[in-house]
Amino acid sequence: MEPYAEVVASYTTFAEEAADSPCFVEWSRGVADDPEAQDLIRTLPPVKQQPNLVFAAARWHGAPAPGPYAGLRATLLERWDEVRATALARSTQTNEVGRLATLLPAFALLGERLHLIEVGASAGLCLHPDAYRHEWVQYDDPAVTHHVGEGPVLTCRVSGPVPFPERMPEVVSRAGVDLNPLDVTDADEMAWLKNLVWPEQDERRTRLATAIEVARQDPPRLTRGDLFDELPGLLGAAPDDAVTVVFHSAVIAYLEEPDRRRFAQLMAGLVAEGRCHWVSNEAPNVLPEVTATGPAPTKPGFVLGIDGDSVALTHGHGATLRWHHTHP
Numbered sequence: 372m373e374p375y376a377e378v379v380a381s382y383t384t385f386a387e388e389a390a391d392s393p394c395f396v397e398w399s400r401g402v403a404d405d406p407e408a409q410d411l412i413r414t415l416p417p418v419k420q421q422p423n424l425v426f427a428a429a430r431w432h433g434a435p436a437p438g439p440y441a442g443l444r445a446t447l448l449e450r451w452d453e454v455r456a457t458a459l460a461r462s463t464q465t466n467e468v469g470r471l472a473t474l475l476p477a478f479a480l481l482g483e484r485l486h487l488i489e490v491g492a493s494a495g496l497c498l499h500p501d502a503y504r505h506e507w508v509q510y511d512d513p514a515v516t517h518h519v520g521e522g523p524v525l526t527c528r529v530s531g532p533v534p535f536p537e538r539m540p541e542v543v544s545r546a547g548v549d550l551n552p553l554d555v556t557d558a559d560e561m562a563w564l565k566n567l568v569w570p571e572q573d574e575r576r577t578r579l580a581t582a583i584e585v586a587r588q589d590p591p592r593l594t595r596g597d598l599f600d601e602l603p604g605l606l607g608a609a610p611d612d613a614v615t616v617v618f619h620s621a622v623i624a625y626l627e628e629p630d631r632r633r634f635a636q637l638m639a640g641l642v643a644e645g646r647c648h649w650v651s652n653e654a655p656n657v658l659p660e661v662t663a664t665g666p667a668p669t670k671p672g673f674v675l676g677i678d679g680d681s682v683a684l685t686h687g688h689g690a691t692l693r694w695h696h697t698h699p
């Protein structure tokens with residue numbers, strides 16, 4: 372059996388990216404060396420061949436994780452029809468509230484009374500920044516801390532002139548849009564969301580379980596649809612007595628290249644018209660027009676932007692915030 376070059380390439384790359392999960396590193400290398408597994412995976416549409424999705428689907432059908440490649444292999448070979456159906460039916464929609472500790476200083480700069488609109492909201496867990504105690508710990512001196520809010524704790528290590536909020540902004544209303552909004556009251560959908568957390572990341576799993584409980588107390592209003600189609604309606608319904616902030620995190624990478632540019636232009640136009648503020652938190656190559664306004668990132672992670680200006684570099688799950696922008 373011949374190796375399938377595209378699967379080999381994407382799983383080899385993922386083995387380098389998945390350093391946070393020794394299990395996924397082993398699994399990726401295993402698939403990259405296993406023409407029999409590749410022959411199954413190649414039957415999926417290209418967008419569904421991604422390691423994160425195939426691994427999640429295999430875990431859903433019993434592949435023990437963390438565990439050796441042999442466990443994944445057995446699940447792929449013995450239960451392929453079920454794994455394939457799950458990969459086709461579901462997608463990777465990881466919803467990470469840890470990011471809120473990096474987003475909140477940006478939100479708070481924009482106003483004291485906010486209407487939040489999240490595009491690509493997944494289950495909408497990030498629409499509740501005000502339900503957490505945010506703790507920021509100085510990089511060079513962990514004894515120096517700042518905090519705001521009450522509730523489950525989100526901790527973030529920081530550097531630079533972070534504009535720490537003195538008080539929690541009031542979120543007067545919240546709304547979101549997603550191609551496939553997940554329902555926090557639906558046990559099956561929340562089990563899938565938990566299944567997307569990488570095997571060794573117990574802290575993230577615990578945080579997610581807490582975030583689901585938080586959101587269940589006030590389930591967010593989520594619209595099903597494409598962000599380009601639904602954003603105008605959501606903006607039209609925004610209250611007059613609050614500052615409207617459109618935000619997104621780990622979403623625009625899902626758009627094709629021309630649509631990424633279209634989205635950046637749309638948001639720049641809305642900001643210029645005074646229709647809303649724009650908080651973006653995306654990988655550096657996704658919105659290069661934002662990235663170019665700040666220092667070049669030297670580590671993996673996201674660029675945090677306010678109204679199109681790079682203000683900070685953030686860890687992908689919110690563990691760190693390196694602020695570089697000086698505000699008047």
Ligand SMILES: C[S@@+](CC[C@H](N)C(=O)[O-])C[C@H]1O[C@@H](n2cnc3c(N)ncnc32)[C@H](O)[C@@H]1O
Pocket residue numbers: 463464465466467468470490491492493494497548549550551596597598599619620621622625626
């Ligand atoms: C990785 S998740 C991020 C979720 C959340 N923003 C967070 O930071 O935790 C990306 C989400 O974007 C959604 N998405 C991707 N393309 C979209 C589009 N064109 N319109 C609306 N939602 C989209 C996906 O369905 C998915 O739920």
